[in-house]
Amino acid sequence: MFNRGPVSVQNAGPSAAGLPRFMTAAPGQAASGLGPDAREATQLAILFIEDSLADFTLMRAVLVDAGLNVSAQCVDTETTMRQALAERAWDAIISDHSLPTFSGLRALKVAKEVGFRGPFLIVSGAIGEETAVEAMRAGADDYVMKNNLRRLPPALERGLREVQTRDQRQRAETALASAHDQLNAVFSATPVALFAISRERTVTMWSPACEDLTGLGSTDTLSRSFALPSQPDTWKLLTLIAPALDGTEVRGLPFSIETKGENRELLVSASPLSGSPPSGCVVALSDVTHLAHAQAELSRSESQLRELSRHTERVRENERAELAREIHDDLGALVTRIRADLALARRRSREKETAQLLDEAEQMVASLGEAISRIARAMRPPVLDFGIVAAIEWQARDFAQHTGITVNVHTNQDDLALELEQSIAVFRIFQEALTNVFKHAQATRVDVDLFADDSTLSLEVRDNGIGLSSDSLRKRTSFGLRGMMERVHGLGGWMDIGGSPQTGTPPFRGTTLMISIPLNPPTLSLPGGKSPHHEPEDQE
Template sequence: MAAPILDHALRVLHLEDSPLDHELTLAHLRRGGLEVQALRIDSESAFLAALEQEWDVVLSDFNLPGFSGLVALDLLKASGLDVPFILVSGEIGEDTAVEAMRNGASDYLLKNNLARLVPALMHAVEATETRHARERADRELGKSKQRLRELAQHLQTSIEQERAAIAREIHDDVGGSLTALKFDLAWIARHTTDEGVRLRVNSALETVTLAIESSKRIMHNLRPAILEQGLVAALQWIASRFEKRTGIACELRLPTQTPEWPAGVPLVAYRTAQEALTNITKHAQASRVQIDLSLAGGVMSLEISDNGRGLSQQDLAKARSFGIRGLHERAGTVGGWVDLSSGPAGTTLILSVPLNPIGDTSPAPAHPLREPEDPSQWGTL
């Protein structure tokens, strides 16, 4: 059997009170092709002092003056070091050997049968090295996942910032220009006496009005200005729009009082509701939707449920189900999480965000859906 792959000589800590047995053990190791650096000790104090150094394996006699191999094994475990431990004894009962293996010993050998020493030691060292490599890989994978989550959250934040900037430009530049053009066309329509010109102007007014409506719709999708009035107003607005657009009954339940939301939470909650309602419109075939915003135990919960056909496991496992993945990443930007459950009775999506609400958080009766004033209006003629 080949020697274990190490970039250094095998470092062996040997608990042995017999110098002759120590030399015999080293002879077996060298005869097996191992390059060894060994230290022999025979007391508990020396063992504890030696554990401050690095070792590849611990070989221990079972009986030592005022000390034992099982005590040494317990001390090794208590130190937190992950070093293979092999008992090598002149006499060890089967029960003792089983107890040692149960407590974490890698193997046990009899001194009159050291032919198995090298294979047992190599197996123990290689198993430990493999475990260490797996732990390192798991740590690196964890770091990689954390970096990926941070990147996804950064992208979500960057996207929202860009959306807000574009929405402001549409409101300030495009909206302002279209509104001014509409006023000019209306002035021409009032002051012209040519019927042909009046017809053309009225047609242009209709086109400009449609452009204004389209611009407002795009602006709302990018960054709903209704959020400036608060999360409650935004949920009322989106639920009202959803019900009017789809004809699906939408019940909205809100707490009697709401706290000052932490930065970013209203937008995350709004986007979650928006994505959920969009999916319901496209796939659920539902006739009823309920939106519940609640505060309990320092956690805000936004629940959107429907009575539609539900989602199958295949739907949830789709490789390109980026909408659901995006909700998880978006929730993570404010320290929250998303739970999704689905069955024949419908689908429920819950956004949970830890915070410290103040005031009464008992749920209020079902809110009548009404469309709040939209602060992004450019004015009408």
């Protein structure tokens, strides 16, 4: 017997605090037990609780003989055991069952108390079956009789393996519990209603947001067959998510549901759960009711705005036409009478000086008449009189004459019976497009394509100028392009303008403006060569 303090045999380096060092072995080594090489490589720190030096030496020798690389210390009192446990980490504890001032069961208690997680084996010269059972119940991993120490190495190795398995399971359980907690937190926090159903349509998860949306709580739904308050809604939703139960994602399908007398607009997404076929699916219902209302409100006010703008345009065009008529009829008639009077006065005048003055006055009045005609024509779009095709051709010629820029008009129509509003819009857009070419493009040539079929009219204006940047389209003080856009949208069509900015010397790629508007009711293309209307003259 020896009890003169702890005995250490073979020095082992310190290992990870609190963890059995065996656990730090490379994966695979410990998990599958110790192979011959691993036995050599992995040093096991073993704390013996034994009062007999001979027994301690013998047990250590048995372990070493079995090929284990052992670093051992032997203690025989509770105090020295606690000290040893505090000083370093141990892979295993092998304890005698009965010592003079200590016992295996007490040692086991101490080991548990300090959180020792490695295997604890009890070795005894004589241990009754009852005591053995008690030791195992208390948490010992095995017990070995001193007269059969051959069992010690395999018992130790099995203990180490079991502890490792236990530890892995505990880690997996902790990870699982944490994942579960996180999932629960996401489930509770998300404003999106989430639920999961099995292939058999049994509800397996039901988030609090589902309750807000459907009025059904988890007690009404969990572990039951999926059912919304209304049966048609149930069937419709099950139909929408059916692909997910066959393994195909479902993304953002519209669905509406009535809850507490209120209609809710939803988007449904569903993801299959693992398995082939999937064991079920997780469904997300996003409430987009507010968005849908806001969108409806927005498009309502957009169409009101558009209607207002169309109305304003109509009023403006009417006023202009009215004014043009008055200028033409009243002022025009007046000018004609003044010219006649002046001519008469000129004929009757005897004095040369007076006759010259009357000549000049008559010329001025003639110029005034031309100006009045020009103004009246500019105010009253020629489409009103000649139809869109002739008006476009006339405008192109007029523009070319005044600017020196060549304009080529191509069309597949001799005339188009558009609604007046459509004609005026297309004509005004064309006028603004030409004005822009003159003001900004530095072009020498413009090509105009005016095409129409039964359903659509398209107008394309291409210049060979310097092009335009995307910034040009965002100028705060420019209204030409915006006005065009408004007119086109007002007629249910679309507009596109393109051309990147170019510098240096020509030829440039220029700018292309395209508009397309639906023709409803269908246009009437008059057969034959020329328009039934008379051609607008460049009359003054």
